[in-house]
Amino acid sequence: MGKNRVHVDLATTSAAHRAELVERLTALGATRADVGQGDVPWTVMADPEGNEFCVLDPRPEHRDTGPIAAVVVDCADPRAMARFWGEATDWTVHEVTDSEAVLRSAQGVGPYLRFHRTPDVKTGWNRVHLDVRPYPGDDPQAEVARLRALGATPVELDGIHWTVLTDPEGNEFCLLSPK
Template identity: 75%
Template structure:
């Protein structure tokens, strides 16, 4: 029994507009199968995608607060010229530069049109084969504790764990990395960005939820009502959802 991340869930006032932004940012396509806007590789919606962790933009009535999200996306680039071109193109699409205290760094920190922070990375060899999303990055207080929980929760491989960083990736060596970075300060507000996880077809969603709770996850009531997914939080309070098989 294990779960696989299938999408990054982003909340937005204008889900179609934010979905179009992320489609342009990733070089993918935006699809509207229902109330959400799904962003995935071109060629028609495939869910779950066999290689990529995609993006699902969900409409909500509340704007983002000024508090920095503790989950964000890092975008991969292949050269310095590609990084500069991507940053310029994203700003033309409505992204804005953001100062989150990063100082002088080789990557560029931006926010999407509704303020969700993300990074455009300088070229790095480790991300040469991830596709447009290099990593989903989670701020945390204790990367070792996060590694223990998420290594058990997912069917991904733990590649690195130190006091400052924990890194996981699909056991098949495809798609983005999931990285937990030690960051000062505890989580204080619900995030606008979180991971959605999916059981495998032969696994029970209820059994997976029970297993996660035994590992230290807690149930969340976000006003979601009677829905087919289950909202949980990891031991540091990062929200995530366990989806039902479609």
């Protein structure tokens, strides 16, 4: 199994907090992982099932995200992903370059959504994926049509009572029912 295309980054508040969190996660069964990251200021780990995640160094932009600083998605074109996901979620695009795009809730709360350019080609189903919930009162079929118009593709799966789509780069996501 190769590196996951989607992973989470965990926020820390200090070097001591980062060390404590790595120690606690290790006690829970996580292990350090090498995904070819080289010498970086964060710690790459894998949960007991092999899903990678990062314990970040303290960063000012993550002080109010909560424990999950970001959901990171590998992609070929961060600009295209920012366009799609910004429109799909109504999240604010904070940064877009050829190598990365960063989005966050329009209310400025919660984790960031980061799209990181990678040469890796998507193969198979993502082990980790996004779930999207429409606004209360939205018509589910109209939401599917809107997402398709933005570039999403429906996925037919037997025995699933919710809608599964893929974004323009083939990353699966679930469209939940509006509350």
